[in-house]
Amino acid sequence: MKRSLHLLLCMAIFANAAHSQQLEGIGATVMAGHQNARSSANHLLQLSPQGINGFTDNYRSVGIEGFYRKGRDVYATELTFNWQQRHHSGIQYAEPIFNSIRLKYGYIINNNSKVLIYPTFAAGATKFLLSTYSFENFKMLNLSEKSLAIPSFAIGISTDVLLSPFNHAERYYLGWIAGLKAGYNFSLQSKKWMMESSRIAGPPYATRGFYVSLAFGAGSFDFVNSGKNP
Numbered sequence: 067m068k069r070s071l072h073l074l075l076c077m078a079i080f081a082n083a084a085h086s087q088q089l090e091g092i093g094a095t096v097m098a099g100h101q102n103a104r105s106s107a108n109h110l111l112q113l114s115p116q117g118i119n120g121f122t123d124n125y126r127s128v129g130i131e132g133f134y135r136k137g138r139d140v141y142a143t144e145l146t147f148n149w150q151q152r153h154h155s156g157i158q159y160a161e162p163i164f165n166s167i168r169l170k171y172g173y174i175i176n177n178n179s180k181v182l183i184y185p186t187f188a189a190g191a192t193k194f195l196l197s198t199y200s201f202e203n204f205k206m207l208n209l210s211e212k213s214l215a216i217p218s219f220a221i222g223i224s225t226d227v228l229l230s231p232f233n234h235a236e237r238y239y240l241g242w243i244a245g246l247k248a249g250y251n252f253s254l255q256s257k258k259w260m261m262e263s264s265r266i267a268g269p270p271y272a273t274r275g276f277y278v279s280l281a282f283g284a285g286s287f288d289f290v291n292s293g294k295n296p
Contacts, residue, residue: 093285101127102275117155140172166192182226192218222249237289245281
């Protein structure tokens with residue numbers, strides 16, 4: 067009997083604590099970090115003019131994310147831009163980039179109103195773009211762009227920290243957010259490379275790789291259906 071009462075008491079405390087964390091609102095962050103795209107260096111060598119080398123599988127990354135939070139659910143849209151330095155041989159240059167746009171869902175697993183930890187799953191599309199050209203007499207000549215668009219996905223873990231104080235009197239939060247995001251990107255394989263509007267021969271490719279980024283932004287949240295302040 068005592069064990070049952072103790073269990074019920076613990077459940078009530080947990081339910082009350084979880085109930086108190088029901089925040090609803092929107093926010094946006096900018097992100098900067100590192101993205102790995104496994105085997106992309108080898109594919110870039112095959113697509114670039116002969117003699118250009120030095121490609122890597124590592125990219126600098128920046129992005130933006132907008133999200134809506136309701137209780138423990140987080141719905142987001144993210145757009146990322148990834149690039150590495152341009153490479154050249156003589157007057158021939160090559161610049162690789164890839165961009166992704168995805169819809170993301172996360173579920174907050176901890177019970178802390180100031181530090182939010184949530185696993186995420188995202189789905190969308192990624193586009194690789196390799197621009198090659200010659201640069202002579204301060205002019206860009208013979209620009210050619212080869213691209214590959216593929217469905218892509220990501221699984222990850224995010225941590226958001228609400229930096230500003232809560233307004234307990236008005237029952238809302240309006241302030242800064244800092245975050246850390248890490249995970250793994252993957253995609254379907256495709257060899258449907260395009261140059262301008264025409265199909266071209268190219269190696270089959272599927273993006274794979276880890277990512278990590280820091281985020282900073284702002285958000286506005288209201289307390290909803292809450293019995294007490296967090």
